[in-house]
Amino acid sequence: MTEDAPRIEALLQAMTLEDKLGQLTMIRADFDAAGSTLLAPKLAEITAGHAGSVLDLRGATALIAAQKAAVENSRLKIPLLFTLDVLHGYRTIFPVPLGEAAAFDPDLWERTARAASVEAAADGIALTYAPMLDVARDPRWGRIVESAGEDAFVTARFAEAKVEGFQTDDLSRSDALAATAKHFAGYAAVNAGREYASADFSQRTFEEVYLPPFAASVNAGVAAIMPAFIEMAGVPLTAHRALLTGVLRERLGFDGVLISDFFAVAELIKHGVAADAAEAAALALNAGVDIDMASGTYTDGLPEVLARGLVRIETIDAAVRRVLALKLALGLFDKPYARGEHALAPGTIDAHRALAREAARKSIVLLQNNGVLPLSAQTGRLAVIGPLADAPGEMLGPWRAAGEASEAVSFLEGVKAAFPHAVVFHASGADIAAALEAARSADAVILCIGETANMSGEANSRARPVVPDAQRALAEAVFGAGKPVVAVLTSGRPLIAPWLFEKADAVIAAWFLGSEAGNALGDILGGAVSLSGKLPLSWPLDAGQIPIFYGERPTGRPADPENHDTSKYIDVPNEPLFPFGHGLTYTRFDYGEPRASAETLKPGECLTVEVDITNIGGMAAEEIVYLFIRDPLASVTRPFLELKAFTKIKTLPGERATVRFALTTADFSFPDADAVRRIEPGEIEILTGPSADAALLTRCRVRVVTVD
Numbered sequence: 001m002t003e004d005a006p007r008i009e010a011l012l013q014a015m016t017l018e019d020k021l022g023q024l025t026m027i028r029a030d031f032d033a034a035g036s037t038l039l040a041p042k043l044a045e046i047t048a049g050h051a052g053s054v055l056d057l058r059g060a061t062a063l064i065a066a067q068k069a070a071v072e073n074s075r076l077k078i079p080l081l082f083t084l085d086v087l088h089g090y091r092t093i094f095p096v097p098l099g100e101a102a103a104f105d106p107d108l109w110e111r112t113a114r115a116a117s118v119e120a121a122a123d124g125i126a127l128t129y130a131p132m133l134d135v136a137r138d139p140r141w142g143r144i145v146e147s148a149g150e151d152a153f154v155t156a157r158f159a160e161a162k163v164e165g166f167q168t169d170d171l172s173r174s175d176a177l178a179a180t181a182k183h184f185a186g187y188a189a190v191n192a193g194r195e196y197a198s199a200d201f202s203q204r205t206f207e208e209v210y211l212p213p214f215a216a217s218v219n220a221g222v223a224a225i226m227p228a229f230i231e232m233a234g235v236p237l238t239a240h241r242a243l244l245t246g247v248l249r250e251r252l253g254f255d256g257v258l259i260s261d262f263f264a265v266a267e268l269i270k271h272g273v274a275a276d277a278a279e280a281a282a283l284a285l286n287a288g289v290d291i292d293m294a295s296g297t298y299t300d301g302l303p304e305v306l307a308r309g310l311v312r313i314e315t316i317d318a319a320v321r322r323v324l325a326l327k328l329a330l331g332l333f334d335k336p337y338a339r340g341e342h343a344l345a346p347g348t349i350d351a352h353r354a355l356a357r358e359a360a361r362k363s364i365v366l367l368q369n370n371g372v373l374p375l376s377a378q379t380g381r382l383a384v385i386g387p388l389a390d391a392p393g394e395m396l397g398p399w400r401a402a403g404e405a406s407e408a409v410s411f412l413e414g415v416k417a418a419f420p421h422a423v424v425f426h427a428s429g430a431d432i433a434a435a436l437e438a439a440r441s442a443d444a445v446i447l448c449i450g451e452t453a454n455m456s457g458e459a460n461s462r463a464r465p466v467v468p469d470a471q472r473a474l475a476e477a478v479f480g481a482g483k484p485v486v487a488v489l490t491s492g493r494p495l496i497a498p499w500l501f502e503k504a505d506a507v508i509a510a511w512f513l514g515s516e517a518g519n520a521l522g523d524i525l526g527g528a529v530s531l532s533g534k535l536p537l538s539w540p541l542d543a544g545q546i547p548i549f550y551g552e553r554p555t556g557r558p559a560d561p562e563n564h565d566t567s568k569y570i571d572v573p574n575e576p577l578f579p580f581g582h583g584l585t586y587t588r589f590d591y592g593e594p595r596a597s598a599e600t601l602k603p604g605e606c607l608t609v610e611v612d613i614t615n616i617g618g619m620a621a622e623e624i625v626y627l628f629i630r631d632p633l634a635s636v637t638r639p640f641l642e643l644k645a646f647t648k649i650k651t652l653p654g655e656r657a658t659v660r661f662a663l664t665t666a667d668f669s670f671p672d673a674d675a676v677r678r679i680e681p682g683e684i685e686i687l688t689g690p691s692a693d694a695a696l697l698t699r700c701r702v703r704v705v706t707v708d
């Protein structure tokens with residue numbers, strides 16, 4: 001952005017304090033029955049130069065009109081930045097991020113972000129509040145649905161793919177969106193999984209878990225970052241200068257824009273660290289926040305604290321420079337209407353629907369299957385039962401942008417399309433007798449239960465992340481019909497339902513699969529494609545195990561069933577119901593022992609690890625393969641397992657594939673006791689396998705030696 005410096009400086013010279021604060025102020029659209037709009041007072045604010053960006057305005061006509069108010073009617077003619085949460089699609093809705101993470105497919109992650117950008121930019125949007133990079137290990141927290149799961153390495157790869165997909169390598173393209181990495185940092189660690197609660201975690205957890213995805217997004221060139229609503233160990237992230245300026249800007253070199261979360265600047269008063277708007281504005285600006293989202297605190301408070309000497313005009317100017325630089329990089333000055341002035345090219349939506357179907361298929365995780373799946377193509381009678389059977393709108397999940405229920409394919413529709421010769425019975429389950437009748441009439445039951453979209457996402461923490469009790473009653477009745485039952489769990493989180501897993505013949509984690517949910521389910525039920533999705537997080541057996549994740553650290557008293565005084569519960573096992581990486585296919589795989597290209601390594605050297613994987617079943621299938629390391633002895637405790645690579649292979653029945661991973665000794669580095677990342681000499685275990693289930697991992701060892 002430096003080549004734009006002269007244009008920025010010339011503008012800055014022409015700006016009054018009011019103009020500058022306008023660029024640091026984001027207003028929110030008004031809403032009426034028809035959707036979002038900007039009423040006259042807000043259009044007047046824009047013309048007066050009192051707003052530099054807009055949240056939640058949708059529809060090309062409305063955005064073009066608002067842009068004209070800025071570009072043609074305001075004094076300095078600075079274009080507006082239109083922003084929206086485009087997390088998993090704009091009009092074509094893809095699986096929610098937690099579901100898409102289950103595909104372990106960076107290429108797919110990038111392609112869906114690209115498609116979403118094309119659709120959103122065509123409606124005038126220039127910035128999205130995505131990817132959400134909170135590493136999440138607490139299914140009670142509703143926003144786990146927006147995450148890429150429990151692992152920092154996966155979330156970092158997700159960050160890179162999404163930033164590239166949204167932004168491309170040319171942010172000025174009329175179909176590019178500025179990406180916003182959020183919510184920095186550690187929001188998923190809210191106390192007891194309760195939304196907006198405090199978080200308090202160690203420097204080590206910050207360095208090892210919460211920071212790496214944001215560092216990956218900065219390295220990928222992310223345009224913006226959003227601090228989290230919450231406070232961390234006594235300091236609200238919106239006012240956290242050490243993290244926003246010290247870590248993001250000074251340590252990582254982030255030179256983009258920091259956008260507060262919604263009303264978060266004003267909420268510093270409720271956090272109890274600011275007496276009034278002026279103090280809140282000073283805290284946020286001095287911490288490094290450039291744009292005040294929707295609270296008006298910068299406009300209200302900064303003039304006073306500037307006069308009181310609590311903030312410097314240079315700080316305000318630096319923030320304005322970053323905002324103007326982003327607008328220049330987006331091409332908004334030269335082509336303010338490029339986003340919104342052209343309709344989508346013919347065939348775009350069809351292509352995106354096909355991508356949504358592919359993404360949904362790859363996101364489905366088969367948790368258990370006693371052989372009932374895939375269903376025979378000759379299946380004559382099917383019952384599709386449950387409140388989520390014919391619920392196309394629910395398939396879109398939370399944060400559905402411009403997604404329309406009318407354009408989504410329900411599970412019922414998908415099953416009918418996949419089994420055109422079958423008689424398909426449907427019962428919503430509201431009338432259990434009718435549902436039982438449908439089950440009795442069928443050869444097999446597709447039981448569609450789980451969460452509705454409004455039970456997941458922001459402000460939807462659940463102390464009991466279970467299948468709703470009414471659905472359990474329905475399921476128990478359906479089990480009583482004595483027919484094979486395939487349970488399809490729609491949810492934004494792992495659900496605790498041991499009773500379901502005990503009785504269902506197959507259970508599918510369907511997350512919120514998006515616009516093509518029904519067709520994707522139909523594709524995999526009939527075996528048209530084998531499943532490949534795997535869990536991006538641990539699936540608890542009991543809510544009492546939460547937070548539960550594979551990357552735990554050793555204890556001085558490791559669990560020992562023969563020794564009472566060891567790390568375990570007396571009422572529940574330590575292990576999750578299903579581990580990170582669990583997911584069945586319609587075939588089986590045999591893993592060989594990994595082979596390392598060297599037995600010893602000096603710091604800076606590279607290593608290749610090969611492992612042979614054989615498809616020993618009867619169907620072609622894809623397999624996601626993981627490589628973990630274990631550092632058993634170091635200057636600080638190291639996790640039982642650390643994921644360092646994953647890949648996906650396609651195999652035919654009987655085929656043996658050799659997977660190759662490339663590592664360097666940097667992959668063995670970790671923050672030492674002083675949070676300085678280092679490589680230590682010693683033995684490192686290399687483990688490969690289908691999941692984080694230690695019993696399924698094969699291993700070899702390498703030794704890192706010091707350089708004399």
Ligand code: GLC
Binds near residue numbers: 055129261262
């Ligand atoms: C919300 C969310 C944030 C979102 C923003 C704008 O409250 O916390 O993720 O981007 O407000 O909608």
